[in-house]
Amino acid sequence: MLSLVRERVGERFQAAYSRVLEREIDDERVPSHVAVIQDGNRRYARKRGDDPHEGHQAGAQTTEQVLEWCADLGVEELTLYAFSTENFDRPADEREHLFDLLANKLREFANVDEIHDREVRIRALGEVSRLPERVRDAVDYADRRTRGYDSFTLNVAVAYGGRAELLGAARDVARAVESGDLAADEVDVDAVADRLYADPVRDVDLIIRTGGDERTSNFLPWHANGNEAAVFFCTPYWPEFSKVDFLRAVRTYESRERSWRRARAERALALVRAFGGVELDEARAVLARLREYLPEGSREGLDVESEDGKAAD
Known part of the structure; x- marks a missing residue:
């Protein structure tokens, strides 16, 4: 009985705190592109005595909520790190559960009325050809069903590795120069960006990582590091990630932006005075x-x- 009371009090506190944070958000400074490293599914399952695939299933429910929070707040693009190239090294049974979950969720998202009401474009970033046929088919299905939308973009990073992405783009540039399709002095930012996994992808404004680790794990280096994205690390495992955590991340981004704007203004003032x-x-x-x-x-x-x-x- 006491635990139930504590749970209800906690839920009310979270709801109240969420409303406070929402009022503090500046609608004109919401990040355009949020990227999320969904860490902690397995540790969440282990803590509860469950199998790893149950942790991934619980994490998928959080993913649906974050998509809704982003769209409601005015975020225009969300990228989720669903399966890295390093994840191929996981035990075979866990990989198969992940592949099943990815295939099912991609098809489920593509069929949800809210996705079409909000005009959400769903696409995959990564070496999709390395994935099992059922996942590749689901990627194609979601892409076909949402290809005409442009109000909101959901990128699902699958079989993704940042170094591999940059290496592939560099090789494509080298081949284009060697074949004469691209002059060496024409190699610029656009020449590289056009050869990344998906184009166009907005520069990342905010990276969120759950689970307690403070690293970005080779995630979107071109779009995040080049834009000096803000990073928000938090301790909850991905299935425990709440709206309060999300709003705190957005507030951290806005605080950083205000600080940068002030610094730029002060530098400009010094130049004007000089x-x-x-x-x-x-x-x-x-x-x-x-x-x-x-x-x-x-x-x-x-x-x-x-x-x-x-x-x-």
Whole structure:
């Protein structure tokens, strides 16, 4: 009886805290692309005395919730690290359970009314050809069913490895140069990006990892590291990941963004002060933007004097 009371009190507290966090989220600074490393399914099952596949099944339910939370908040793209290239080394029976779960969930997602109501595009990132036929068929099915949608993108990273992705792109570039299809001096960011697993993929704004480990595990290095994505590590295993955890991750991203904006504004202010002879109209435009990001105490000297000696508005 006491444990039941504690559980209900805990649920009410979580709900109340979730509402508080939602009010703190700035709708204009929500991350566009969130990537999630869903860690801890096996440890969650072990803690409960269950088999590993039961932990993966419980984690799949969390995945459905996170998709809904992202869409409701205004996130435009979600990438889930469902099966890495290293996962091929797991015991055969566990791999088969994972493959069954992936195939079933991909088909299930592709048939859910909410996916079509929200116009969610589902696609796979990774070496799909290495997966069993039933998973490849499910990937194709989900892609066909949702190919025309562009309101929200769900990327499922399967048989995915960041180094393998970059290595494959580099080899494709080298072959294109060797064959004469691409000049060496034409090799640029776009030439590499066009040869990654899927195009286009937005730059990652926020990586979330559950389960307590503080590493990004070779996940989306081109899209995350190149964009200096914010990273949020938390201790709950993936099946235990809650809306409060998700909102705390988003709040961490927004806090980092505010800090970066302030730092950029302060650097720009230092340049304006150092080069006082810039054109007046240009200086006014820069300073108008700076005021938005600088704290009150840092705004001294932001007024630009016009030719008649009066401060510019």
